[in-house]
Amino acid sequence: MSRTRKAYLVFVFILVLSLRDECTGARDFKKKSLILLSSSDDTASSDGDSKVVDVTTYGAKGDGVTDDTEAFQAAWTSACEQNSSTLLIPADYNFLVGPLTFSGPCNSNVLFKVDGNVIAPVNPRSWTSKPLNWINFSKLNGVTINGNGSFDGQGAAWWKISQLEDTDSSENGSKLPSMRPTALRFYGSFDVSVQGITIQNSPQFHLKFDGCTFVTVVNVTISSPENSPNTDGIHVQNSEEIEIYHSSIACGDDCVSIQTGSSAIRVHDINCGPGHGISIGGLGKGGTKACVSNVSVYDSNIHDTLNGLRIKTWQGGIGQVKSVSFSNIQVSNVRLPIDIDQFYCDKTVCSNQSSGVYISDVTYQKITGTYVKTPVYLACSDDVPCTDLKFQKIELQPVATQEKSPFCWNSYGDQQSDVECLQPGRPPHDPAQTLSPEDRC
Template sequence: MKGFSFKNETFIVLIACLLWLSASAICNAATTGKHWRYTNKSKQREGLKFDVLDYGAKGDGRSDDTKAFQAAWANVCKAEASTLIVPYGYKFLVGPISFSGSNCHKSITFQLDGTIVAPIDPKAWGASLDQWLEFTNLVGFTIKGKGTIDGRGSNWWTDSIYDFKQVKHTTHLKALMIIGSSKTTVTGITIRNSPLFHLTFDSCDGVLVHDVSISSPGDSPNTDGIHLRTTKNVVIHHTNLACGDDCISIQTGCTNVIIHDVNCGPGHGISIGSLGIDGTTACVSNITVRDIKLHDTMTGVRIKTWQGAKGLVRGVSFSNIQVSQVEVPIMINQYYCDHSICKNSSSAVSIADIVYENIRGTYTVQPLHLSCSDSKPCMDLSLSDIELNPKPNGHQMSKPFCWQAFGELNAPIVPEIDCLQEGRSSKRLGHHYANCAA
């Protein structure tokens, strides 16, 4: 044939192949009774989505939606990278519930765009619970969205018409608790008015919290904002915390924690402890707290331990802290006790290698309070670039106080701190390091 070439032959073969593939797809669709469609494999990897409304949730704020959440979670667990959806525009009443990840695939997302509210009927809580929304044993788990978790805690904080005596013996009930999980992220959500603790991580490895809002009244008791226990490799940033207790509390077993760009107030400040209750061993290390704003709080940055305890707090840095109307901006208390009667003991958690740098603003009671143990003095404290000025607020002002506190001062220091001692080093604490080795 005139003008025919190899290129033309290749083109014809290509067209024939495409027609054959199309015919095969159409025939296959005809035999299976389904419509043929292109499958986007990249979209498949995003996982399946499960909306709690499809499992019977009403979302009217009155009907109990606990079972619907449980049913949706059961299916979410079956597929990797799947998502449980709590949709915007609905209010879901959910009782105490545990979302177990023991049989779940990895990378599950809890997409919270609506509102979850706690029951106000004490019968819904039972008699021995210490959590409301609990997530356990998950890998690559994420809670995100623009929604709200509302603990409606006012009935717990004050005497009311509801009989909460049957559950009030639970001293640290947690609104949102994540246990034994790794690579966990919480972002975007609001948690408010928790009965007690708002957000708790226990025995976790790899935690990221950012752009979260936590709030409850300043006079609400034991409403810690974020509570860390036996948890490592943590980053918390760009989060607003207002509560009736510690904005962030760091407990025993925590290491490699970074907290930055956080607003705290009202509340009790950023605290390590309390540590070592009932003579236990407490170990905390490698904690960085920087670029923090504290307003109208009881303390600023604090370490608090019980007498009679053992262990060690070391490698802590507090820097670039801005305080406004804070009662006591810098505090160490190795005699902590929240009981009316406390026993004296010579044993204590050792505290060493603590840095305070660039801490500025106003106080209403005392600029600095370092109350360390006679038997286990605080060692290697470093204070530099401190400027704390009094702001009269109806309280009696006190001068800086130090007891058995050893370290160094680097100017400028305002007000003058003449109570810090020199001469003792934490190099002698080798046996304490060994007791707290990972």
């Protein structure tokens, strides 16, 4: 046999072995996947894969009437103790769950597979007198929530005026307490992912991140009526490296609210409305220091909202908002598409104060669509003007036939658009030069 033919036979033999190994590996992978998907009991798979912890095996009835809180807590305790686990909330069930906390640290990452519906109670006896949260995720390192299921806060019971008045409500009271809880809150957590789920009708904020790092929110639906009070869609504070995208948010307040201590925030491909738009603030309430930086909002649609792209700060506050970009935003039927308000006040009267949070390096680029009241409203502080603002390709038309003039007060920067109201250059008393070290971030 020739040397060439021998080499060819060796090559064919090696190729056959390789294909056999690949097929075996594919069968093994498929087998592991089937084991994971079909597991509904509290037993680990033989090959050491993720342990599936089904809440129904811990006594959860899922009939929408029985209180399943203890069963959820027991299932969490088991999942948190595993080296790798999936906590399964199965489809075709309605789990009535009272306020609870899923706390860490856990032995490894935990996957919440939410395919069923989780419902908040409206019985006052299920709540403390001042409930902060309905479901709280605390001090976790690596947690993912995904699935086709939903969390329903049943907020309508809380929104009624008669039930929001201060009363003697308590755990044994006859009315829900006046303080309304956030539906889902993540606190002090790292590497968080929320995917695919629906959060609806929260008594207050729908989804909140506080003190978190590396967070992804994708393909999430948030829904509550436009007249539901303070029902922000996604609320971010004291957190960094956050990405929110490919999601739809309809609520009674800000679709996305970015608060103090937040940086490296990316919000894109969002459908927002109804609601109050996408906001930074309010910041600096009560003379406090507020710091927000490196925020990008882009490739999104905002419709039928009170505001579009908003920065709001209280008089008397200190700190900085800097390096903010709003780009490629389509607005439709929005009352105030571009809004900076350093005189923010949620009461009838607020006292005038000289200090303010310094706002600088904010870009508005390719903001197009229709407005109801005013296309641009910039009310910057008398003592701490807004600087380095940039307008590029702002094309906003009134819903009615009469066009309204933009309003810009103490606002400095560069404008390359049809909207012209910025003052060029730097202000006489430039905050960049005069801001004290204590006021800087």
